[in-house]
Amino acid sequence: DAKTTQPNSMESNEEEPVHLPCNHSTISGTDYIHWYRQLPSQGPEYVIHGLTSNVNNRMASLAIAEDRKSSTLILHRATLRDAAVYYCILRDVRFTSGTYKYIFGTGTRLKVLA
Amino acid sequence: DARVTQTPRHKVTEMGQEVTMRCQPILGHNTVFWYRQTMMQGLELLAYFRNRAPLDDSGMPKDRFSAEMPDATLATLKIQPSEPRDSAVYFCASGLNAGTSYEQYFGPGTRLTVT
Numbered sequence: 001d002a003k004t005t006q007p008n009s010m011e012s013n014e015e016e017p018v019h020l021p022c023n024h025s026t027i028s029g030t031d032y033i034h035w036y037r038q039l040p041s042q043g044p045e046y047v048i049h050g051l052t053s054n055v056n057n058r059m060a061s062l063a064i065a066e067d068r069k070s071s072t073l074i075l076h077r078a079t080l081r082d083a084a085v086y087y088c089i090l091r092d093v094r095f096t097s098g099t100y101k102y103i104f105g106t107g108t109r110l111k112v113l114a
Numbered sequence: 115d116a117r118v119t120q121t122p123r124h125k126v127t128e129m130g131q132e133v134t135m136r137c138q139p140i141l142g143h144n145t146v147f148w149y150r151q152t153m154m155q156g157l158e159l160l161a162y163f164r165n166r167a168p169l170d171d172s173g174m175p176k177d178r179f180s181a182e183m184p185d186a187t188l189a190t191l192k193i194q195p196s197e198p199r200d201s202a203v204y205f206c207a208s209g210l211n212a213g214t215s216y217e218q219y220f221g222p223g224t225r226l227t228v229t
Contacts, residue, residue: 034217036218042220042222042223043118043205043207043220043221043222043223044157044205044207044218044220045219045220046217046218046219049217087157102159102218103159104149104156104157104158104159105156106156107156
């Protein structure tokens, strides 16, 4: 299973951009990069995903390196509500079953300072 | 706003007792996942189903855990007998496998304490 490496924790000031890095040097050509976050006392929630090109949605942007061995989740203006653990996950494809499973790492705990 | 629901939200039980956790996936989703989260191990995948058929339960202790989907609107995770080391938050997630990649929607979790 391809693995990801993330810093344990990061801090950001409110209303400033946050760049959360993720290394995935063993990524395969068909692995999608997914980001989830987990707010305190809640289940994880989907943030964004991508394959090769940078992606934007209402929550965040995902910048993927050209060699795909790393990616960065960008929160354009951090709010206190963005304080959470952010997980970078590679989709583990099982072609025989036609579905797949995620392998969650330890994630990055983001602290947002008022 | 469609959501995954889980019951009970909290469960305290004594060692040796049977525990049943229930999950109602989002209507129309065809894939269901069970995860367990502890401080030490983080989020671990226990089992998952596609179209109600179990596809992988390799993450689950076979001797005491069982997962089923009696119908498309209900997934259950049972522990019998329960042990203190089973204390954790158990999450259910559902998704629609309609392409090469899709998102999972997580429920609020069941916090299990085994004394």
